[in-house]
Amino acid sequence: MLDVDRTSRAARIQAGILGPDLERSLRPDGLTLRHFPQSFEFSTLGGWLATRAGGHYATVYTHIDDLVESMRLVTPAGVSESRRLPGSGAGPSPDRAFLGSEGTLGVITEAWMRLQDRPLWRATESVVFDVYDSAVAATREIAQSGLFPTNCRLLDPAEAFLNAGTPTSGGLLVLGFESAHHPVDATMATALAVCADHGGRSVGHSPNRSTRDPAGVEDDAAGQWRSSFLRMPYQRDALAAQSMIVETFETACTWDRFPELKAAVDAAAAKAFLEVGVVGVLTCRFTHVYPDGPAPYFGVHAAGRWGHTVEQWDDIKSAVSEALSSRGGTITHHHAVGRDHRPWYDRQRPEPFARALRGSKAALDPAGILNPGVLIDPLRHTSGRSSS
Numbered sequence: 612m613l614d615v616d617r618t619s620r621a622a623r624i625q626a627g628i629l630g631p632d633l634e635r636s637l638r639p640d641g642l643t644l645r646h647f648p649q650s651f652e653f654s655t656l657g658g659w660l661a662t663r664a665g666g667h668y669a670t671v672y673t674h675i676d677d678l679v680e681s682m683r684l685v686t687p688a689g690v691s692e693s694r695r696l697p698g699s700g701a702g703p704s705p706d707r708a709f710l711g712s713e714g715t716l717g718v719i720t721e722a723w724m725r726l727q728d729r730p731l732w733r734a735t736e737s738v739v740f741d742v743y744d745s746a747v748a749a750t751r752e753i754a755q756s757g758l759f760p761t762n763c764r765l766l767d768p769a770e771a772f773l774n775a776g777t778p779t780s781g782g783l784l785v786l787g788f789e790s791a792h793h794p795v796d797a798t799m800a801t802a803l804a805v806c807a808d809h810g811g812r813s814v815g816h817s818p819n820r821s822t823r824d825p826a827g828v829e830d831d832a833a834g835q836w837r838s839s840f841l842r843m844p845y846q847r848d849a850l851a852a853q854s855m856i857v858e859t860f861e862t863a864c865t866w867d868r869f870p871e872l873k874a875a876v877d878a879a880a881a882k883a884f885l886e887v888g889v890v891g892v893l894t895c896r897f898t899h900v901y902p903d904g905p906a907p908y909f910g911v912h913a914a915g916r917w918g919h920t921v922e923q924w925d926d927i928k929s930a931v932s933e934a935l936s937s938r939g940g941t942i943t944h945h946h947a948v949g950r951d952h953r954p955w956y957d958r959q960r961p962e963p964f965a966r967a968l969r970g971s972k973a974a975l976d977p978a979g980i981l982n983p984g985v986l987i988d989p990l991r992h993t994s995g996r997s998s999s
């Protein structure tokens with residue numbers, strides 16, 4: 612943490628800082644970056660910027676893209692440092708060009724990040740539905756209402772049962788609002804009224820509660836889900852040692868395409884389970900919701916065959932990736948591209964853009980030393996010059 616500008620609410624931060632250290636450094640000033648990916652504990656600011664990470668809040672300020680004010684990047688061709696600005700219409704944004712570059716164009720060394728006051732007011736509720744389509748409709752209405760919930764996770768019945776201990780035939784909507792500025796009871800009441808219009812019933816044990824004390828808020832289904840969210844990666848490792856395939860994949864699509872995409876992914880997963888010879892369960896939750904569409908996040912829990920679980924997962928992952936990509940979804944909403952998603956990413960991006968990316972790579976990293984094979988194929992070298 613190099614510098615804190617309390618007036619503009621921004622801080623200059625080195626890229627290697629881990630999530631908990633970053634938040635700890637801001638706490639004395641009453642500030643927060645308020646970016647909490649599930650990997651928060653072990654991931655860095657530089658990694659979040661390089662992969663365009665998504666925090667756990669469902670709407671508005673949750674993507675690292677929107678929190679960056681300026682960025683410093685060391686490339687083999689020189690140092691790129693953008694100007695601190697709240698906004699700018701001066702041509703294509705240098706920061707946007709490097710966000711998500713996954714280490715292929717340069718090393719991010721520091722950034723000025725936009726901060727927020729620490730929230731004081733919070734309210735959380737859990738709402739169950741009998742019919743999944745009604746739950747999706749309620750979630751869409753809330754996403755399009757301008758209420759901007761901090762949490763708006765629709766868990767399908769399998770996810771609600773496995774990770775929130777809530778039996779329901781239509782799904783569980785975990786709703787949350789928070790503010791550093793004002794109580795949020797009224798906003799929560801409006802969102803609950805939307806849910807009721809679609810047949811949702813609140814099962815939060817203390818409805819319409821807005822509190823300054825977060826400790827007492829989440830001891831219901833929402834709290835149970837939250838603690839299982841934090842435990843999930845650790846559980847995954849323990850279960851993998853018992854030859855269980857416990858994995859996730861995620862996407863985003865427009866609301867009009869969601870029913871078809873979900874049906875295609877369900878069918879592809881069921882077929883893949885049969886083909887690789889496993890008994891498996893597929894779960895789905897929305898991690899983020901936008902006015903024009905959700906970001907569905909799928910979980911696979913399958914009994915694998917010891918010694919073969921990696922190949923079995925590769926086959927399942929390939930089948931579901933094909934299904935979501937062919938139904939108009941993105942190959943990743945926030946897990947990034949890396950090497951796993953390259954084939955689908957190549958098909959998703961427009962070819963002129965791919966050429967521009969290769970051009971940027973050749974200009975900034977002419978020897979092709981930065982993460983070869985990530986995002987684009989390694990540059991071919993001919994008589995001391997590189998080409999793509």
Ligand SMILES: Cc1cc2nc3c(=O)[nH]c(=O)nc-3n(C[C@H](O)[C@H](O)[C@H](O)COP(=O)(O)OP(=O)(O)OC[C@H]3O[C@@H](n4cnc5c(N)ncnc54)[C@H](O)[C@@H]3O)c2cc1C
Pocket residue numbers: 626627647648649650653654655656657658659660661662663664665666667713714715717718719720844945946947982985
């Ligand atoms: C259990 C688990 C949960 C996760 N949950 C989330 C989540 O909620 N939201 C989310 O968005 N992602 C999530 N991820 C994915 C991942 O943690 C994030 O993408 C994270 O941003 C990666 O940061 P990192 O510091 O670990 O980077 P690394 O994994 O070390 O690196 C990722 C890529 O970024 C490049 N890179 C790293 N630092 C820099 C730098 N300073 N300059 C240039 N390039 C750099 C690396 O070369 C690599 O290509 C999760 C992953 C796991 C394993």
